[in-house]
Amino acid sequence: MPRPRLLAAACVLVAVCAGIAKAGPPAARAAGDPIRPVAPSPEVRAMLGDVSPSQISQYDHALVGFKNRNTLSEQHNPNRGIGAARDYIFQQFKKIAATSDGRMDVKLQSFVQPKVPGELPRAVRITNVVATLHGTQPGSKGRRYVVSGHYDSRCTDVLDTKCLAPGADDDASGVSGVLEMARVMATHQFESTIVFMAVAGEEQGLFGSEHFASVARANHVNVAGMLDNDIIGTPNGADPHTVRLFSEGIPTDVTPDELSLMQSVGGENDGPARQLARFVKDVAENDATGMKIHLIFRRDRFLRGGDQIPFLEHHYRSAVRFTEERENFDHQHQDVRVENGVQFGDLPQFVDFPYLAGVTRVNVATLAALADGPAQPANVKIIATELTNSTTLRWKANTEPDFDHYEVVWRTTDAPLWEHSMAVGTRLHVTLPLSKDNFVFGVRAVDSDGNPSPVTFPEPVF
Numbered sequence: 001m002p003r004p005r006l007l008a009a010a011c012v013l014v015a016v017c018a019g020i021a022k023a024g025p026p027a028a029r030a031a032g033d034p035i036r037p038v039a040p041s042p043e044v045r046a047m048l049g050d051v052s053p054s055q056i057s058q059y060d061h062a063l064v065g066f067k068n069r070n071t072l073s074e075q076h077n078p079n080r081g082i083g084a085a086r087d088y089i090f091q092q093f094k095k096i097a098a099t100s101d102g103r104m105d106v107k108l109q110s111f112v113q114p115k116v117p118g119e120l121p122r123a124v125r126i127t128n129v130v131a132t133l134h135g136t137q138p139g140s141k142g143r144r145y146v147v148s149g150h151y152d153s154r155c156t157d158v159l160d161t162k163c164l165a166p167g168a169d170d171d172a173s174g175v176s177g178v179l180e181m182a183r184v185m186a187t188h189q190f191e192s193t194i195v196f197m198a199v200a201g202e203e204q205g206l207f208g209s210e211h212f213a214s215v216a217r218a219n220h221v222n223v224a225g226m227l228d229n230d231i232i233g234t235p236n237g238a239d240p241h242t243v244r245l246f247s248e249g250i251p252t253d254v255t256p257d258e259l260s261l262m263q264s265v266g267g268e269n270d271g272p273a274r275q276l277a278r279f280v281k282d283v284a285e286n287d288a289t290g291m292k293i294h295l296i297f298r299r300d301r302f303l304r305g306g307d308q309i310p311f312l313e314h315h316y317r318s319a320v321r322f323t324e325e326r327e328n329f330d331h332q333h334q335d336v337r338v339e340n341g342v343q344f345g346d347l348p349q350f351v352d353f354p355y356l357a358g359v360t361r362v363n364v365a366t367l368a369a370l371a372d373g374p375a376q377p378a379n380v381k382i383i384a385t386e387l388t389n390s391t392t393l394r395w396k397a398n399t400e401p402d403f404d405h406y407e408v409v410w411r412t413t414d415a416p417l418w419e420h421s422m423a424v425g426t427r428l429h430v431t432l433p434l435s436k437d438n439f440v441f442g443v444r445a446v447d448s449d450g451n452p453s454p455v456t457f458p459e460p461v462f
Contacts, residue, residue, distance in 0.1 A: 033420065033421050038450075038452060045288050047364055059180065061348055063088070063176065064172060064348050068161060068165040071124060072120075072121075082200060089175065090129050096183050101187075103186075104186050111125070112126075126211070127200060129151075133193065135191050135193040135194075135371065137192070137401070139399055140192045144194070145370045145371055148307050150174065151198045163335055165346075169324075170231045173351060174231070174322075177356060185367065226311045226320070227319075230306045236326045241290055241291050242325045243325060247271075247274050249269045273308075273312070276319075279369070288361070291358045301323070306323075307321075322359060331347070374398050375400065375445065377406065379395055380456040384460045388435075388436075390435070393431075393458055396428070402448045404446050404447050409441070411440050
């Protein structure tokens with residue numbers, strides 16, 4: 001039975017498309033439901049409640065205990081070096097997989113990274129540890145969402161393999177969060193597939209994530225979203241309930257034609273990464289996570305980068321990065337030492353594990369919403385073949401068995417977030433009495449449980 005609001009909205013739109021309804025005053029023409037945050041389901045709330053600061057602390061301290069996790073460090077010492085960290089993460093993922101009723105598998109993705117002048121003085125074997133929780137819906141399980149942290153660490157000298165390089169925040173915090181995400185989600189079923197990953201080679205050149213993304217692209221893997229967690233362990237005196245989320249607007253792999261379109265009609269604030277970031281805010285900023293999402297509209301910080309970038313470079317445009325609200329650079333990329341009474345070094349005493357648990361909950365809420373929601377509508381177009389004061393959109397049909405309806409969303413051109421939505425049933429095209437010159441539009445799919453997809457920004461048709 002269609003929902004009353006859905007019926008009302010559909011009737012309005014049918015009338016508009018048929019030319020029956022006449023445009024009213026500007027306020028009436030812009031009418032629509034306000035965009036509201038998506039409340040987590042009871043099952044998601046239970047998962048968020050299972051996230052344990054003490055368990056995350058155990059993971060973090062274990063990784064710190066390997067002394068130096070430099071990508072060039074020892075690979076066969078069971079107590080020290082990158083190899084010991086790799087084996088520990090692998091064993092933790094295996095224990096977690098044992099609780100998944102066969103839905104999760106764990107693999108080591110190893111490759112030899114050749115020497116890179118100025119970055120890597122010799123060839124070295126690098127290993128990504130990858131735990132895949134397979135989706136259960138036939139039409140959706142090929143859609144994958146990747147979440148990662150990097151387990152290598154460094155001192156002031158990025159090539160120093162003998163120093164004490166605890167890397168408690170950069171990035172044992174991210175890896176510990178990913179392990180905890182896997183632990184609390186492994187016993188639950190999701191329609192799409194979630195990939196929990198710990199990569200190496202980040203500090204030398206994003207080598208682990210580059211390899212994973214390039215292999216995925218070569219094998220036509222549908223990575224529909226990627227969340228990078230790097231330096232997420234402490235607010236450093238800032239709001240203890242806020243995490244930054246970095247997202248690019250203009251895609252890294254933008255084509256000249258796409259750039260020309262943006263210069264002509266806009267869209268520079270509406271790349272797929274930006275839509276994923278808005279989605280995270282909608283589904284993960286709530287009382288169950290206890291966190292606020294501070295959207296940073298740039299690809300990454302000045303002078304720095306993260307493991308989301310290789311995904312962006314390999315045409316996986318929905319990739320974003322979580323980072324703590326305020327960084328302390330005395331505790332990053334520094335030899336452990338005391339100078340003038342100031343403690344330098346990335347030590348576990350500077351990690352706030354309740355805060356890290358909050359960021360972990362943000363990721364869990366996001367992954368659950370993505371993996372149990374429908375795919376983004378495909379081939380969304382905005383028709384601009386003639387001069388009008390209305391907006392016509394069309395798109396291709398979703399095929400999920402639990403698909404319910406579509407929503408058109410819009411905002412004014414100077415607004416950072418979507419402001420209004422209108423349910424349009426199962427229609428694949430709609431005309432709104434709103435000028436395409438004055439608003440930004442998008443389309444999202446919604447399933448029978450009310451889970452929305454991220455918004456798809458339309459491509460103009462001239």
